Amino acid sequence: xxxxxxxxxxxxxxxxxxxxxxxxxxxxxxxxxxxxxxxxxxxxxxxxxxxxxxxxxxxxxxxxxxxxxxxxxxxxxxxxxxxxxxxxxxxxxxxxxxxxxxxxxxxxxxxxxxxxxxxxxxxxxxxxxxxxxxxxxxxxxxxxxxxxxxxxxxxxxxxxxxxxxxxxxxxxxxxxxxxxxxxxxxxxxxxxxxxxxxxxxxxxxxxxxxxxxxxxxxxxxxxxxxxxxxxxxxxxxxx
Ligand SMILES: Nc1nc2c(c(=O)[nH]1)N[C@H]1C(S)=C(S)[C@@H](COP(=O)(O)O)O[C@H]1N2
Ligand SMILES: [Mo]
Numbered sequence: 001x002x003x004x005x006x007x008x009x010x011x012x013x014x015x016x017x018x019x020x021x022x023x024x025x026x027x028x029x030x031x032x033x034x035x036x037x038x039x040x041x042x043x044x045x046x047x048x049x050x051x052x053x054x055x056x057x058x059x060x061x062x063x064x065x066x067x068x069x070x071x072x073x074x075x076x077x078x079x080x081x082x083x084x085x086x087x088x089x090x091x092x093x094x095x096x097x098x099x100x101x102x103x104x105x106x107x108x109x110x111x112x113x114x115x116x117x118x119x120x121x122x123x124x125x126x127x128x129x130x131x132x133x134x135x136x137x138x139x140x141x142x143x144x145x146x147x148x149x150x151x152x153x154x155x156x157x158x159x160x161x162x163x164x165x166x167x168x169x170x171x172x173x174x175x176x177x178x179x180x181x182x183x184x185x186x187x188x189x190x191x192x193x194x195x196x197x198x199x200x201x202x203x204x205x206x207x208x209x210x211x212x213x214x215x216x217x218x219x220x221x222x223x224x225x226x227x228x229x230x231x232x233x234x235x236x237x238x239x
Contacts, residue, residue: 060232078155091212094142114196131175155206160219
């Protein structure tokens with residue numbers, strides 16, 4: 001291996017550990033705050049503001065609005081073209097499938113507006129999406145009756161685990177279009193998952209594979225203390 005490559009991968013590793021350390025620090029701070037002010041650890045949403053299109057108060061506890069759309073990931077941004085793009089669905093399914101870009105675009109397309117809640121406390125609301133329901137994709141592979149969870153794999157090495165019933169919700173989409181334009185690479189283009197009813201880390205950018213599981217298994221952040229279930233309206237951030 002030449003020196004340049006070694007240096008590069010060392011730099012990538014350092015960048016990754018900076019990202020991970022910063023987020024673990026935030027988790028510790030959150031836990032300390034919860035312990036020192038028990039009222040805030042009430043699991044019900046506190047108070048009620050104006051309602052959004054889900055009929056819910058505008059923002060979950062601990063979240064603040066952002067107008068801009070921040071980019072949050074591990075710092076590794078793979079460039080995936082639509083020509084080389086494929087999505088594999090395997091594991092506890094009746095038949096494993098692999099779909100290319102043309103096949104995805106050929107499926108029924110859905111438009112939706114939904115909110116985006118990052119565990120680092122920013123929320124962006126009323127985002128407009130176009131894509132394919134993840135339930136449509138999973139149905140093609142026919143999940144076995146014993147399948148309970150899904151591990152999502154992305155091109156940057158990221159993984160995240162989601163309960164099957166959460167992925168089957170109507171607003172969980174594989175999106176390729178945001179506000180009428182192709183989803184940019186920094187936000188996970190050509191296609192990513194969105195999970196509007198869960199914290200946004202459950203939506204894998206640069207998705208490449210769904211593996212159906214018969215028991216829950218932690219993904220990248222979940223192995224580091226993040227919640228398996230991740231419900232923003234229950235302040236369900238960390239384990
Ligand atoms: N592949 C991949 N997907 C990912 C992440 C990542 O690091 N890699 N980060 C997650 C987190 S923590 C958030 S908040 C959202 C951020 O999406 P955005 O960068 O488009 O705002 O992507 C999620 N999906
Ligand atoms: Mo996040």
